[in-house]
Amino acid sequence: MTAASSRAAAIAALAEILPGDALLTADEDVERYSRDWSGDHFGRPLAVARPRSVEQVSALMRHCWDTGLRVVPQGGLTGLVGAAVAAPEGEIVVSLERMNAVRQVSPIDFAMVVEAGCILEDAKTAADDADCLLPITFGAQGTCRIGGNVATNAGGFNVLRYGMTRDLVLGLEVVLADGRVWNGLKVLRKDNRGYDLKQLFIGSEGTLGIVTAVAFKLFPKPTxxxxxxxxxxxxxxxxxxxxxxxxxxxxxxxxxxxxxxxxxxxxxxxxxxxxxxxxxxxxxxxxxxxxxxxxxxxxxxxxxxxxxxxxxxxxxxxxxxxxxxxxxxxxxxxxxxxQGRGGRYLRTDVSVPISRIADFIAAALAAVRGRYPEAMPLAYGHVGDGNVHFNVIPPAGLAVEALDPLFHGAEELIFDVVDRLGGSISAEHGIGRVKQDAFLARIDPVALDLVTRLKDALDPKHILSNGRILRDDSIIKNR
Amino acid sequence: MTAASSRAAAIAALAEILPGDALLTADEDVERYSRDWSGDHFGRPLAVARPRSVEQVSALMRHCWDTGLRVVPQGGLTGLVGAAVAAPEGEIVVSLERMNAVRQVSPIDFAMVVEAGCILEDAKTAADDADCLLPITFGAQGTCRIGGNVATNAGGFNVLRYGMTRDLVLGLEVVLADGRVWNGLKVLRKDNRGYDLKQLFIGSEGTLGIVTAVAFKLFPKPTxxxxxxxxxxxxxxxxxxxxxxxxxxxxxxxxxxxxxxxxxxxxxxxxxxxxxxxxxxxxxxxxxxxxxxxxxxxxxxxxxxxxxxxxxxxxxxxxxxxxxxxxxxxxxxxxxxxQGRGGRYLRTDVSVPISRIADFIAAALAAVRGRYPEAMPLAYGHVGDGNVHFNVIPPAGLAVEALDPLFHGAEELIFDVVDRLGGSISAEHGIGRVKQDAFLARIDPVALDLVTRLKDALDPKHILSNGRILRDDSIIKNR
Structure with missing residues (x-):
């Protein structure tokens, strides 16, 4: 059997695990799972799996593990770093959209349990109905899904008071690369039983496991x-x-x-x-x-x-x-x-120590205006967290082929200032594929080795969200 | 060379890396590094290393890695699960006590950088001097050291408002098992560049790396x-x-x-x-x-x-x-x-969902009083976090040999109630060696496999705090 025909057979077998419309393969059906919110990233999946239960996610992952099919979990597709659309090498999209139940809201525990496919706003409403607050708040909340919020450690407006998504997670249910289920779904506020395994999956951009349900810490609803x-x-x-x-x-x-x-x-x-x-x-x-x-x-x-x-x-x-x-x-x-009305623009999402915010904005504005006097830099953000979105809008009428060089050049200028001030080139958005080059160019070799060891320990076949955060040269070489 | 003589040679060679009194080997010198605060745990180290810099920690770990010497990092010895005293199989204690500088306090960033050997109270005073609050607060704060607070993810009185130690850590500097230094010491409040590596080390009880410095989040000092x-x-x-x-x-x-x-x-x-x-x-x-x-x-x-x-x-x-x-x-x-005046007593540190606290206390009191009517159960704790210290004081005059059966029996009764209510047998104190049996008896096999993979990925030779959290049968077999 050729590689292509064995892959086709593996996909066909998947249909038995996911009967009916739980598996989509027709071009017109997979279209809406192929492009993200920004419109900048496109990837046609080999198939789209729409499991209704953790058992189905488990069964499909076991099959993918056995057959080597690669997989990318997908939520509301509102991420900004191209992590959730299928890779060009061919992936099964696992959309969590059908696992969207609010399993439990407990105002006495100030906690709730939600499935990964629940839209953030629906989860917030369920908390609100119990006179509680789920604090994660940002523009995409009517579209993004909880699993994606956890996988990207989403930030937003209220980080200042309530922290990032990481700070709000009490427990997780995760399907591992080989299909086993780690049940870490608990509503305890303190638990020091050995390693805090949930931390591995939060912010891992789908590369270490598929989050299927989340227990969140809630707060009293402000009056x-x-x-x-x-x-x-x-x-x-x-x-x-x-x-x-x-x-x-x-x-x-x-x-x-x-x-x-x-x-x-x-x-x-x-x-x-x-x-x-x-x-x-x-x-x-x-x-x-x-x-x-x-x-x-x-x-x-x-x-x-x-x-x-x-x-x-x-x-x-x-x-x-x-x-x-x-x-x-x-x-x-x-x-x-x-800022997006006139077409594409450069979007950055950086952080520096709070004490360096003013220096950062002054230096980055000067650098971008010096090199690209016609472009319009726009700086705004959650400065109480040291987080600035420093974007650059190209001059109207700039030739399409001049856009990428402008974006790349301006980004380098901005990131140079970030580096100088001890900052981060990705405060909220993650790495995915879009920030990968800039990330890998800066990461210290010890940190890179640790990241690689974690990936190898949890997904030794590299079938999960392969090529996000880390390049996966080994897999690419084998094809 | 026999195993014993090669170990002696390896220790002798360590003295070249740690000249003068940086390495202690005499019995009378190592005595005070041999027993913890509770007095319940004793372990005579092969030698005590007292490095003054991260470079010295790095060099000593490289040597231990190369020679197979096993190591346990040690802070203020106030832990309650026997993790920081030397194991009976023989370990080098790495005391961080000489790395006790407050490197930086920045009230504008609401952040500070402290070395691992700094006593918690000294760090709190330094923050206070800058009109800021380092919120970690508990009885042992005048003795415990920052590295231990991080390694155990310390809790305490103020978790309700400010979270556990994990929630307060912005960055870490860590020496890995093989002596490499991971420099993750940053004061950024938001940083989503790939995996959040610091989470690995927080609460890992010294089994994955030696924390040498910590960047903490501070808060305005309450007026x-x-x-x-x-x-x-x-x-x-x-x-x-x-x-x-x-x-x-x-x-x-x-x-x-x-x-x-x-x-x-x-x-x-x-x-x-x-x-x-x-x-x-x-x-x-x-x-x-x-x-x-x-x-x-x-x-x-x-x-x-x-x-x-x-x-x-x-x-x-x-x-x-x-x-x-x-x-x-x-x-x-x-x-x-x-509670300790009359001698040894059973100390537990459990958590349940907040909504189950009253059920837990009633059921645990009934169980312990039913089986041991002469003993005195004492329940208190940080109930806003779902955390109860449910202790049992033996009846006065109970024979010494009857103590352990009482403690073990009462603990099982208490833990049974915890299990039934979906709680944790260790809310704050960790696992170490004392809680290991109870931990391993309850852990789900998938979680155990993940814990083992992490240990193997970061410390493949198992030279760091071997036998804490996990048993290390492989090492024991090789001796």
């Missing part, structure tokens, strides 16, 4: 939210404001988002119906959110804090209603959505 | 602390109070400690100068602490909360001064210290 937008003279002042805010607001801050004037202008151009948010224009803006439950006078707290910072705050507004707060957030959201 | 002690009719009421407290106190709770009436009586017997803390005796007591910074009216918050819970709170006192708060804490601390 008060205060939102403010302030204008400042500089990024330095914004960071000074952050330092004061953490102390003055008693860790009740839930968001601290920096927007530069260019970002506001992008929004105003897209939405001419929006007024400039403050009476005058300022070099830097910060969107601040704090939330609380119980008898805290949150409004008074925010007013006292902002009032006490009038030496650096030039102007500001505190929302007096949820509608007004939503409108303040719209300045940020519109900016993010607008 | 207000409120402490209250309340009396309640039952554990159920205590847990109801907890559920309300989380919502009413806006996640500003820093401790929620349950003490049963027996615990108060242990304190009163030990300290006859202490009055009964409340006017009457109650079946259950809760010590509540909340803390805040900035313009939060914390006192008003606590008063409003406790006043609103007068349907379940029978009586209570809010401390009006730091001295009074310390005195309330003394009831708990004295109880903990007193």
């Amino acid at each position: 008060q939210v205060e939102t403010a937008l302030v204008g400042l003279a500089s990024v330095e002042d914004a960071m000074e404001l952050y330092a004061r805010a953490r102390r003055a607001c008693s860790d009740l801050l839930t968001a601290f988002e920096l927007i530069l004037r260019d970002g506001i202008e992008v929004t105003l151009r897209t939405r001419p119906d929006f007024p400039d948010p403050l009476a005058e224009a300022y070099p830097a803006y910060v969107l601040i959110e704090a939330s609380a439950g119980g008898a805290v006078d949150l409004r008074g707290l925010i007013e006292t804090f902002l009032g006490g910072a009038d030496d650096i705050i030039r102007d500001g507004v505190i929302a007096t209603s949820r509608a007004q707060a939503d409108r303040l957030w719209l300045y940020r959201e519109t900016m993010v959505e607008s | 207000q602390v409120e402490t209250a002690l309340v009396g309640l009719a039952s554990v159920e009421d205590a847990m109801e109070l907890y559920a309300r407290a989380r919502r009413a106190c806006s996640d500003l709770l820093t401790a929620f400690e349950l003490i049963l009436r027996d615990g108060i009586e242990v304190t009163l017997r030990t300290r006859p100068d202490f009055p009964d803390p409340l006017a009457e005796a109650y079946p259950a007591y809760v010590l509540i602490e909340a803390s805040a910074g900035g313009a939060v009216d914390l006192r008003g918050l606590i008063e409003t909360f406790l006043g609103g819970a007068d349907d379940i709170i029978r009586d209570g006192v809010i401390a009006t001064s730091r001295a009074q708060a310390d005195r309330l804490w003394l009831y708990r601390e004295t109880m903990v210290e007193s």
